[in-house]
Amino acid sequence: MTVSLYDRLGGYDAIATFAKNLIEQAQVDQRLGRFWAHRSEDRNDRDLQLLIDYLVRETGGQMYYTGRDMALAHAGMGIDEADWTRFLELVAQVAGELGVSAPEDGEVMAFLDRLKKDIVTVG
């Protein structure tokens, strides 16, 4: 039987911790912070939960995602190549801190690469 990426990453709590740490880092990042400027705490909490739901669903867990698709969610933000590169650095950093091992890390990066065309709309 194939074990889902969701289970291999450690299930809900591991994914929630990953998402929370990643967003916290992105929000205070010199380059990426501008995307979350002037947003309420409640709005950020809601977006974090949407990110968790999305990641759980996409990795094979049982979660109903009620948010928008990636193209719609990021349209008009002007996310460029350098933003994307920085985002991937933060993903690698947070995954490293949580001890995500190489095969899973590779799968996460491949998953992100498939989303890139929907999210990076500039440059």
Ligand code: HEM
């Ligand atoms: C440079 C990369 C990225 C930046 C700067 C970014 C920024 C943002 C911001 C500011 C929002 C809030 C949008 C709003 O409330 O209108 C958002 C929503 C969201 N993002 Fe990203 N994002 C990035 C990459 C990603 C990636 C790679 C994923 C998935 C793995 C993702 C998943 C989501 C989800 C699920 C939402 C919520 C959608 C909804 O509100 O319906 N984002 N993103």
